[in-house]
Amino acid sequence: MTYDSIFSAAQEAFLFYKNVSGKEKAAFLETLAEILEAHRAEIVPLAVRESNLPEGRINGELGRTTGQIRLFANLVKEGSWVEATIDPADPNRSPLPKADIRRILTPLGPVVVFGASNFPLAFSTAGGDTISALASGCPVIYKAHPAHPETSQKVADCIHEAIVKSGLPSALFTHIEGGIAEGQALVKHHLAKAVAFTGSHVGGKALFDLANQREEPIPVYAEMGSVNPIFTFPKKLGNEVVPLAKAFIGSLTLGVGQFCTNPGLIFVPKEHAIAFENAIADELNDIASAPMLHPGIAQAYYDSIQYLQSREELRWVKVADPKHLINGSTALAEIKAKDWLSDAVFQKEVFGAFAMMVVYKSEDELLEIAKKLHGQLTITVWAEAEELQNQLFLLNLLEEKCGRLLFKGVPTGVEVGYAMQHGGPYPSTTAPNSTSVGAHAIKRFVRPIAFQDMPQELLPDALRDGNPLGIWRMVNGLMTK
Amino acid sequence: MTYDSIFSAAQEAFLFYKNVSGKEKAAFLETLAEILEAHRAEIVPLAVRESNLPEGRINGELGRTTGQIRLFANLVKEGSWVEATIDPADPNRSPLPKADIRRILTPLGPVVVFGASNFPLAFSTAGGDTISALASGCPVIYKAHPAHPETSQKVADCIHEAIVKSGLPSALFTHIEGGIAEGQALVKHHLAKAVAFTGSHVGGKALFDLANQREEPIPVYAEMGSVNPIFTFPKKLGNEVVPLAKAFIGSLTLGVGQFCTNPGLIFVPKEHAIAFENAIADELNDIASAPMLHPGIAQAYYDSIQYLQSREELRWVKVADPKHLINGSTALAEIKAKDWLSDAVFQKEVFGAFAMMVVYKSEDELLEIAKKLHGQLTITVWAEAEELQNQLFLLNLLEEKCGRLLFKGVPTGVEVGYAMQHGGPYPSTTAPNSTSVGAHAIKRFVRPIAFQDMPQELLPDALRDGNPLGIWRMVNGLMTK
Numbered sequence A, B: 001m002t003y004d005s006i007f008s009a010a011q012e013a014f015l016f017y018k019n020v021s022g023k024e025k026a027a028f029l030e031t032l033a034e035i036l037e038a039h040r041a042e043i044v045p046l047a048v049r050e051s052n053l054p055e056g057r058i059n060g061e062l063g064r065t066t067g068q069i070r071l072f073a074n075l076v077k078e079g080s081w082v083e084a085t086i087d088p089a090d091p092n093r094s095p096l097p098k099a100d101i102r103r104i105l106t107p108l109g110p111v112v113v114f115g116a117s118n119f120p121l122a123f124s125t126a127g128g129d130t131i132s133a134l135a136s137g138c139p140v141i142y143k144a145h146p147a148h149p150e151t152s153q154k155v156a157d158c159i160h161e162a163i164v165k166s167g168l169p170s171a172l173f174t175h176i177e178g179g180i181a182e183g184q185a186l187v188k189h190h191l192a193k194a195v196a197f198t199g200s201h202v203g204g205k206a207l208f209d210l211a212n213q214r215e216e217p218i219p220v221y222a223e224m225g226s227v228n229p230i231f232t233f234p235k236k237l238g239n240e241v242v243p244l245a246k247a248f249i250g251s252l253t254l255g256v257g258q259f260c261t262n263p264g265l266i267f268v269p270k271e272h273a274i275a276f277e278n279a280i281a282d283e284l285n286d287i288a289s290a291p292m293l294h295p296g297i298a299q300a301y302y303d304s305i306q307y308l309q310s311r312e313e314l315r316w317v318k319v320a321d322p323k324h325l326i327n328g329s330t331a332l333a334e335i336k337a338k339d340w341l342s343d344a345v346f347q348k349e350v351f352g353a354f355a356m357m358v359v360y361k362s363e364d365e366l367l368e369i370a371k372k373l374h375g376q377l378t379i380t381v382w383a384e385a386e387e388l389q390n391q392l393f394l395l396n397l398l399e400e401k402c403g404r405l406l407f408k409g410v411p412t413g414v415e416v417g418y419a420m421q422h423g424g425p426y427p428s429t430t431a432p433n434s435t436s437v438g439a440h441a442i443k444r445f446v447r448p449i450a451f452q453d454m455p456q457e458l459l460p461d462a463l464r465d466g467n468p469l470g471i472w473r474m475v476n477g478l479m480t481k
Helices: A003-017 A022-038 A040-051 A055-078 A128-136 A149-165 A180-188 A201-212 A234-239 A241-257 A270-285 A295-309 A337-342 A363-372 A392-400 A439-445 B003-017 B022-038 B040-051 B055-078 B128-136 B149-165 B180-188 B201-212 B234-239 B241-257 B270-285 B295-309 B337-342 B363-372 B392-400 B439-445
Strands: A085-087 A101-107 A111-114 A140-143 A173-176 A194-198 A220-223 A230-232 A265-269 A315-318 A331-336 A354-360 A376-382 A402-406 A446-452 A473-475 A478-480 B085-087 B101-107 B111-114 B140-143 B173-176 B194-198 B220-223 B230-232 B265-269 B315-318 B331-336 B354-360 B376-382 B402-406 B446-452 B473-475 B478-480
Touching: A003 A140, A003 A173, A003 B392, A022 A040, A022 A055, A022 A128, A022 A149, A040 A055, A040 A149, A055 A128, A055 A439, A111 A128, A111 A180, A128 A140, A128 A194, A128 A439, A140 A180, A149 A173, A180 A201, A194 A201, A194 A439, A201 A220, A201 B201, A234 A241, A234 A265, A234 A270, A241 A270, A241 A354, A265 A270, A270 A315, A270 A331, A270 A354, A295 A354, A331 A337, A337 A354, A337 A363, A354 A363, A363 A392, A376 A392, A392 A402, A392 B003, A439 A446, B003 B140, B003 B173, B022 B040, B022 B055, B022 B128, B022 B149, B040 B055, B040 B149, B055 B128, B055 B439, B111 B128, B111 B180, B128 B140, B128 B194, B128 B439, B140 B180, B149 B173, B180 B201, B194 B201, B194 B439, B201 B220, B234 B241, B234 B265, B234 B270, B241 B270, B241 B354, B265 B270, B270 B315, B270 B331, B270 B354, B295 B354, B331 B337, B337 B354, B337 B363, B354 B363, B363 B392, B376 B392, B392 B402, B439 B446
Parallel strands: A085 A473, A111 A140, A111 A194, A140 A173, A194 A220, A230 A265, A230 A376, A265 A354, A331 A354, A376 A402, A402 B446, A446 B402, B085 B473, B111 B140, B111 B194, B140 B173, B194 B220, B230 B265, B230 B376, B265 B354, B331 B354, B376 B402
Antiparallel strands: A085 A101, A101 A446, A315 A331, A473 A478, B085 B101, B101 B446, B315 B331, B473 B478
């Protein structure tokens, strides 16, 4: 099939699917979750083989994937997510009568989704981007990640099984293999209405630029990762040096450091730097190197480390050992805050289990750091309660720089729920006003439309008099059900 | 002041203002509305002189402006607009305990707003863009429209009076005069976080491109107008040929056609084309030409008309009469659907009281038109109820092409309320997922942030346990107050 015929079929499917009820969409998604679980025994070994990730992790990721699918099924079954809003008519208003205006969120049309190498299931073929787009009412043209083609095809087969079982048009989901050229062609196609991507900064920014140069620019929701800094305060670090070192190294090295939210940067007060360094050195000794997702990622990791080794500002606590190139060997370097502040290259993400420990001397330096910090998916603050009492200004600065601000625990492990925000200021994403994880991810694929004086029988059920769907709506400015 | 010092002061004001409560922001906005009304006798004559618009219209526009200000005051006083969402912790969840995650909308920072020539008050200095940004918590750097500098300065003085009276930092609002170069410098400044613009396609698209080429791309909410087509169906038009002609010409020529939503395109079935043409010709005879906003706009109008007069596909029902160049003289031309479909230039907006009447022969032609139609702010359908019974497919196509779909009345006269959507697919705007009129306009200047395990005393009031603000919140997926 040519891309023209793929998109034409998707557009035709869209005009049918956008009128399918929330309940029917939910049933389709629930069917898909069941089918994926029924094929667990085939999917998991494929994904393990193609990603080098352990079976336990992949099993968990399949659970996360079906959990996400059920979250969106519940969301569209309940139905209030469309933000139905009604401003009733007032024929007696003077000087002019007031029209009846009703607003709802409407799906955009066919969208292009790119698979991610580091989550072969949860951020790939039937992952959060695909599912939130399908839940919103948009058909998906899916570009498989070349690192796990067989896993991707198998999951795509499951999606098609669910489509057929649900009596929906097969063009609702199209699975496409290919590289950069194929991905670019999809983004450039005039019937594409939005793009979702999780991956590198270079890849995401290129798609963003391409989409903005189209005759009709379209939104690109690119989640491009970040270094997810942890800010440690003296009392807290002094009180818990060993447990915090354990937590930090655990989060840094989880999945060989191949998470968008792994903490590649930690700010440590000078007075506890040596104790903390010793504690993390102990932890690092216990971490065995493990294979990365694919050779290209391992190569990029060692290339970055090699460059950083040429920088004399860094003192290496542990150097990476590239003796088995596919293996990601943990690495950690120390740098003074003054030096870190002097060159933005030290803010660049190194995808893998590498972190920079930045030693600061004063609160003034912390403020300077907060001001210069690039946009992040997450920022974590480790402090005793009394240490934050006079830090409103610093906390405000940190808020400006992230999508999620943590005060306990570690940034890895992104909860899938209603309140999650997985997205942050540029360069962590190209769309800081959106999330790629959690219920609000559905909002990326819709836009508002208002109907003025539309006859009742033509209105979507969500906007009809008497609220036949029983959803939350805003009527005359007040929430009502 | 240099732009650097202006933005630095705005950024400093931002870090203060973002912690100001909704009630205080509302009091500030209400004070501003009162001050504007107190200065009505000075503002109105200035705006009349600088815009060539009649006094009645400007008086009404001031009322619209203060009405908008009070709408946003009520919105932030009530407070639920921040979409507070709480996913409570579950320490007993297995295999891992669940963190406490709370999401809220947070303001972006200093934003750049451009004034519009055609609404010297309601879309200018204290217009919807400025007010929705201030309501959201963002300082505004305002670039005055060169067509009404004195009106703009007077309104800016009122805003500063309100700022002083409310004890807020004066850098909350900065009034800047200048042309294209000044506007571009503002959009390029690294501390600018978003841009709002209402005006021409050329201007809006240039700002959009500029903002995307920044080191940190920022959103541009450009409302660039459209031709706002009216689709007429045979029975309806046959039944009401004279009243519909009156309504159409009234909307087309209102304010010398200088509205984003004036209908510059009407589709008419062949069987009623002659009767409708005669009826609109009668109406057109009664329309006196009137001065346009400024000579540049009149010149652009006549240039466009002159080009169209060179196109042999058009038959002129009424030609424009450029004898007084500042006056906008109504013009109307007829074209066959087949010819209209052959060249996208016929879809281009001519800003002013010009319309194209497109004569169609069949429903197939209507579908073809709907498919080829560019994105619009509004589309209007004039049909008897029975004529729409089998038109779901056409209506779906029209939905894809607009932000507001009307079934009665005319597109001019944009209600300011909760359900209004003033925005539509490109090229009518650069951000179809937003509105520049109505309560939802505030959402353009915020992004979501999630706080994980944040101590109660650091949380914004909207997210604290016990709901101290008494707002609507989503807790564990359920709406509650």
